[in-house]
Amino acid sequence: MNQTLIIGASGGIGFAMTRLLLEKGSRVIATVRSDTSQNTERLKKLDEKYKDQIILVTMDIAQQHSIEKGFSSIQNLTDKLHLILNCSGLLHKDNGLQPEKRLEDINAENLAESFSVNATAPLLIARYALPLLRHKEKNVLSNISARVGSISDNKTGGWYAYRAAKAAQNMITRTIAIELSRRSPDTICVGLHPGTVDTALSQPFQKNLKAGQLTTPEQSANYLYNVISGLKNEDSGKVFAWDGSEILP
Numbered sequence: 001m002n003q004t005l006i007i008g009a010s011g012g013i014g015f016a017m018t019r020l021l022l023e024k025g026s027r028v029i030a031t032v033r034s035d036t037s038q039n040t041e042r043l044k045k046l047d048e049k050y051k052d053q054i055i056l057v058t059m060d061i062a063q064q065h066s067i068e069k070g071f072s073s074i075q076n077l078t079d080k081l082h083l084i085l086n087c088s089g090l091l092h093k094d095n096g097l098q099p100e101k102r103l104e105d106i107n108a109e110n111l112a113e114s115f116s117v118n119a120t121a122p123l124l125i126a127r128y129a130l131p132l133l134r135h136k137e138k139n140v141l142s143n144i145s146a147r148v149g150s151i152s153d154n155k156t157g158g159w160y161a162y163r164a165a166k167a168a169q170n171m172i173t174r175t176i177a178i179e180l181s182r183r184s185p186d187t188i189c190v191g192l193h194p195g196t197v198d199t200a201l202s203q204p205f206q207k208n209l210k211a212g213q214l215t216t217p218e219q220s221a222n223y224l225y226n227v228i229s230g231l232k233n234e235d236s237g238k239v240f241a242w243d244g245s246e247i248l249p
Ligand SMILES: NC(=O)c1ccc[n+]([C@@H]2O[C@H](COP(=O)([O-])OP(=O)(O)OC[C@H]3O[C@@H](n4cnc5c(N)ncnc54)[C@H](OP(=O)(O)O)[C@@H]3O)[C@@H](O)[C@H]2O)c1
Pocket: 008, 009, 010, 011, 012, 013, 014, 032, 033, 034, 037, 039, 059, 060, 061, 062, 063, 087, 088, 089, 090, 117, 144, 145, 146, 147, 193, 194, 195, 196, 197, 198, 199, 200, 201, 202
């Protein structure tokens, strides 16, 4: 994986994945929503340590114009990518959006925000990334999904917006894979479930987890790296868990 793009590199998994790829010798373009937020401080330290290998680009994935501008900057840095891993996602916010427990919790603005980050953004990323993927070397376009986006796996309900947006993301992954099989046949497009990982996103929901269920971002990044490394063309359009098992729609 020579030329890689990590979108959402300020997050728990995004940062761990960025560091892992740098340690493995990849060149990493790492995007952050804002380069002034506290979350980007540790990335700036990586930037100092690996200054010839990492470049930071700002991209707010909830804004189409920002994704377009971000990819225009990326195209000035490279003409091809071997891995795009979108590690951004949204489950809750300090004020406002929270996973719904029942129908009375449903709010149209929150649904729209969740869809914007978890479903629309992956599709827009594919749109603007396409010119960087249409080369003759194996490459991977991947989004971090979630097991709760599987309709057949939904036994407990709740979390309407996040579940539905991740299910939509999985449909988008499948549909992109079909188009790219014709237009960019060396691109493998997949969704990846990282496990239950100790990050800001899962933090409020950790207390009822079984012992051993929570993994560190570093463990999850290692697992995901192995899954990505083993992907084959026929895997395109599917969603895989951290252990390499396929998650059915
Ligand atoms: N943690 C888990 O247990 C778990 C389980 C299943 C799936 N996932 C999925 O794994 C992925 C990574 O999540 P995480 O656990 O690492 O959570 P996290 O630490 O909260 O990271 C979320 C990332 O998304 C970015 N983001 C959100 N909205 C954005 C926007 N509008 N523009 C740009 N960036 C934006 C955040 O940027 P800021 O730093 O600027 O906020 C942050 O980098 C997500 O897709 C999540 O759904 C996580």
